[in-house]
Structures are given as structure tokens and as C-alpha cells.
């Protein structure tokens with residue numbers, strides 16, 4: 001067991017170093033590439049632009065030239081130090097033009113009779129001033145080199161954070177600024193997000209009265225990351241934060257920073273922060289930050305990743321660089337529905353270290369949201385918003401807004417004066433048809449199964465001596481597959497776990513299935529994740545922690561091999577017999593705990609019913625409800641019975 005070391009705060013960030021090294025490498029790569037391209041360009045200029053200007057002439061050997069001179073074919077000649085150029089009669093007597101240019105290489109002073117012969121042949125001849133070598137060099141080499149150098153300099157500057165982007169205007173941020181007076185959204189417009197709102201209060205206090213925080217010397221979070229599925233009101237919350245604090249709001253999206261040209265995104269980030277600082281106090285909101293913040297590790301590298309990486313580096317630099325000063329407080333908020341792909345560097349302390357989960361609303365939340373969105377709508381007098389909320393489990397805030405709007409449209413279509421619950425129901429159908437992929441709408445039977453399943457987890461957690469107390473149970477479907485969840489709140493951080501504790505954990509994991517079995521005598525597919533985790537843990541107990549008496553304190557876990565970025569286990573060193581034994585032991589542990597969970601739940605059947613029923617009614621209940629249900633059922637002392 002090697003998990004007893006406390007994570008020490010990193011003094012020196014290796015990530016940071018790596019980043020800097022990568023940036024250096026990139027710049028070197030860029031410079032070398034540019035040099036090679038430049039040399040090729042120069043060569044091309046020499047070969048195809050400058051040279052053809054001088055010779056488009058027939059190249060004659062000196063003997064040919066002499067022969068043609070003797071034959072009276074040469075018309076004009078200009079003699080320079082290295083060659084004779086001039087015009088001769090067209091070799092094709094009928095061809096046009098009558099004369100064509102020629103060029104002959106000579107060695108000066110080798111043919112003293114040349115002038116006499118030219119004179120004799122009546123050629124119009126002359127000499128060319130020896131060209132200044134400096135001039136030629138300047139024209140054909142230095143000037144292009146200087147031009148190339150200048151271009152390189154600008155490109156390099158932009159790459160490492162200069163400012164050509166600004167010159168072309170592409171480096172301007174596309175963020176829209178909403179002035180404090182025009183934000184017009186407050187927390188009153190956000191329903192069912194009480195927890196998120198509570199967490200944001202501190203940010204608002206800071207934006208409003210930064211001096212107060214400075215006096216106490218506390219460090220204010222600079223970045224807040226809102227995490228949650230689409231349509232749950234992340235953008236709305238960010239805007240409402242600015243609205244509540246009465247500060248300017250800068251809204252932009254991660255994709256606006258991802259551009260084809262390296263450096264543009266980084267320039268935009270710079271520009272955005274500059275604007276915000278000028279307008280401070282302000283809230284910067286970056287929607288879908290995963291577009292730029294994706295983990296740099298393991299990403300397939302194509303041309304585009306360079307740009308994204310630079311933009312990300314610039315963003316990190318800006319976040320690190322600015323002081324959320326007393327005079328000009330700026331808070332950065334960002335939203336994502338895929339927190340798992342974000343670069344860990346973003347989440348480090350001092351950056352987006354405050355994360356707020358925004359989930360699909362529960363029953364009460366949905367009721368609030370429906371109330372908010374029915375404000376402009378004429379509902380029939382006895383419209384039961386509570387029932388409307390009950391009809392829409394798993395809907396996000398945006399879905400609810402959509403349904404309400406759709407209901408109004410339907411009512412208008414049949415010329416009604418008010419919107420009824422029937423309209424609402426019809427609207428749900430329409431919206432759901434469009435949502436099918438996204439939202440799970442569970443039927444009553446499934447809901448009941450999930451309610452018992454989650455209650456099972458919760459009760460076993462409360463009933464086992466080492467189970468962590470339950471803080472919340474919910475049957476609000478999540479977008480990422482889970483139909484419900486049970487949240488446990490450990491009372492302390494644990495680094496060493498005993499066999500008993502691990503067994504209890506396994507029992508809790510299997511409590512869901514045990515409840516389904518106990519109540520319906522039927523099992524469903526809903527427990528596959530639980531089973532996987534329980535099996536995994538049991539296997540580690542046997543192969544890593546040496547907790548099986550049969551196998552002893554020997555490590556059987558294979559070596560972890562890194563294969564194509566994912567860890568796989570190499571078990572080839574184990575004999576078939578050992579493997580069989582391991583499997584048998586794992587199965588024994590899991591089965592024992594499953595049976596234990598079942599026995600516990602059978603013994604507390606009334607509590608199970610109570611909790612499940614409350615869950616079905618309210619969709620979310622907190623841990624106290626579980627403890628209450630058990631407390632009503634029997635005196636507390638009986639909790640030790642199962643030891």
C-alpha cells in the first residue's frame with residue numbers, strides 16, 4: 001500500500017518548466033525552418049528572376065563565336081571582363097527576328113586579336129564598365145536577405161508575444177463588452193442553482209468591495225470554472241454574477257481564439273485582458289474553454305495544436321500575470337461540459353482553482369425555472385407549475401425555457417387566450433422528440449428502480465460501521481450516463497485503509513444492486529459501473545494489498561505497462577493456477593459483500609421504503625433523511641448488530 005504519503009504542495013512546477021522548454025523548442029524549430037525556407041527562396045530569386053534578366057541569349061562557345069565573327073554573323077558586341085554579349089544574325093535566315101542575342105564566356109587578355117577582328121568584321125562593339133561587385137551583391141543578395149530578416153523578425157515577435165497581430169487587426173479580441181448598467185441579469189433570473197449561487201456570493205462581494213478583502217489579506221480566486229452539461233445556465237450564471245456585482249461583462253468563447261495563424265489567438269487573449277483591465281471592475285467569461293484548454297498531453301499533434309498551445313500559454317500567462325488588484329478587480333469565469341479534457345495547468349491554484357458544478361435542476365429547481373420563464377406568458381389561472389415540473393425530470397434549464405415557449409406558441413396556434421397544462425404537455429412531447437438523444441426521460445418504472453437502487457447505496461453506507469456518511473442522494477438523470485447518484489462525505493482524509501473498511505466500501509458499491517434484488521427480486525443493467533468498481537477494488541485487495549489469506553502478502557499485480565498512452569496490466573508472469581486462485585478470491589470477496597449488503601437491506605426494509613419514497617417525491621434528498629429513516633425505524637444501538 002503506497003497511498004499513505006500525503007501529497008505535498010509542489011514547490012517547483014515541472015509542468016511549467018516543460019512548457020517553457022517546449023516553447024523554446026518551438027521557437028528554434030520555427031527559426032530553423034524559416035532559415036531553410038529563406039535560403040530556398042533566395043536561390044529561386046537568383047535562379048529564375050535575376051539571372052534570366054541578364055541572359056536569355058544563345059550560349060556560344062568561343063570557337064563558335066570566332067567562326068560566326070569570321071562569317072560576318074555578329075552584329076553587335078559588348079565586351080565585359082567575363083563575357084561577350086551582343087546580337088548575331090538569326091541562324092535561321094528566314095526566321096524572325098533578324099537578330100538574336102548571344103553570350104560567350106571569355107578569359108580577358110587571352111585573345112589579343114579580338115578587337116582587330118571585330119573592327120575588321122564591322123561589328124558595332126564596345127566595353128562594359130566593370131560592374132561594382134558591391135552593387136551586384138547588394139542587389140542580388142543583401143536586399144532579399146534584409147527583407148527576409150524583417151519578415152522573420154515580425155513573425156517571431158508575434159509568435160513569442162509581440163504585436164503584428166495588432167497591426168493587421170486580427171489580434172483584436174472579438175469579445176463583446178456589456179457595460180455594467182446594461183447587463184440586466186441577476187440571480188433572480190436563475191432558478192434551481194442555489195448551490196452555485198451560494199458559491200458565487202464571495203466573488204460578488206469581492207467585486208463590490210475589494211478593499212475589504214485586501215484589508216484581511218485573503219487571496220481571492222481569480223478564476224471560476226463552471227462545469228455542467230449544456231443548457232444548465234452556465235452562461236446565465238456568469239452574466240448574473242456581473243449583474244449582481246454591477247460590473248462590466250466580457251463574453252467570449254474558446255473557439256474564437258483558435259485561428260489558423262499561429263499567434264493570433266494569443267494576441268486576442270492579450271487584447272481581451274487589456275480591455276477588461278481598462279474597464280475594471282469586470283468579469284471575463286470564456287465559454288467552452290475546452291476549445292483552447294484541452295490537455296496538451298496525449299493530443300495528436302497537427303499544425304493546429306501549436307496555435308492552441310500558444311493561446312493556452314498566453315491565457316495562463318495573463319491569469320498569472322495580473323493582480324486581482326484592489327483598484328481594478330477582474331474575475332475570469334469559464335464554462336465547460338468536459339472538465340476531464342482540460343489541461344491540469346489550468347486548474348492549478350491561483351488559476352481556475354474554484355470549480356462550481358452546475359447540474360440539471362431537481363424538482364424544486366425546475367419549478368423555479370418554469371416560474372421564471374412563464375413571467376411573460378399568460379398562464380391559465382389554475383396552471384399547476386408543480387405538476388409541470390414533475391412532468392419534466394432530467395430537463396435542463398434551457399429545455400424548460402424551450403418547453404414553456406413552445407407551449408405558448410401552441411396555445412396561440414389554436415387561438416386560446418391562456419396557456420394550459422395540456423399545451424404544456426403537448427409542448428413536452430414536441431421538445432422531447434427533438435431531445436431524445438440528449439435527455440433521458442425515464443418512465444415511472446425506471447425511476448422507481450433508480451430510487452431504490454440509490455437508496456440501497458445510501459442505507460448500506462449508513463449501516464456499515466466504516467461507511468462514509470451520506471450527504472446527498474439524487475435521481476435526477478445526469479447527462480453523462482448515470483441515472484442517479486449517492487454522494488458520500490468522508491469525515492476525514494484516509495490514507496491507510498483496513499480490510500474491514502475496504503470490505504465496507506465494496507458492500508456500499510453493491511448496495512444498489514442488493515436493493516433492486518431485495519425489493520423487486522429482479523436485477524437490471526443499472527449496476528454495471530458499481531460492479532466494475534467493486535471487482536476492481538477486490539482484485540487490488542488480493543493482488544496488491546496482500547489481504548487474502550490464501551494468497552498471502554505477495555504482490556501479484558502485473559507490471560503496469562504504458563501501451564499507446566493507456567495503462568495495461570501485464571499478467572504474463574503469473575501461473576495459470578495462481579490466476580485461478582486470484583479470480584476465486586476476488587469472487588469470494590465480492591460475493592460475501594453482496595450478500596452482506598442484501599442482508600442489511602432486508603433487515604431495514606422499512607427504512608429503504610421510506611428513503612426511496614422520499615426520493616421519488618423530491619428527486620434529491622440529503623443525508624439527514626437517510627439517518628432519520630433509520631432512526632425512526634429502530635434505536636441507534638442496533639447499528640452495531642452487523643459486526
Ligand code: ADP
Pocket residue numbers: 189190191192193229230231232233234235236237335369372396397398399401
Ligand atoms: P449553458 O451556458 O449552461 O449552456 P445557458 O446559460 O446558455 O446554458 O442557458 C441557455 C438559456 O436557458 C438561458 O438563456 C436561460 O433562458 C435558460 N436557462 C438555463 N438554465 C437556467 C436556469 N437555471 N434558470 C433559468 N433559466 C435557465
Ligand code: MG
Pocket residue numbers: 231234235236287335
Ligand atoms: Mg453557454
Ligand code: ZN
Pocket residue numbers: 453457512513526527530
Ligand atoms: Zn449504483
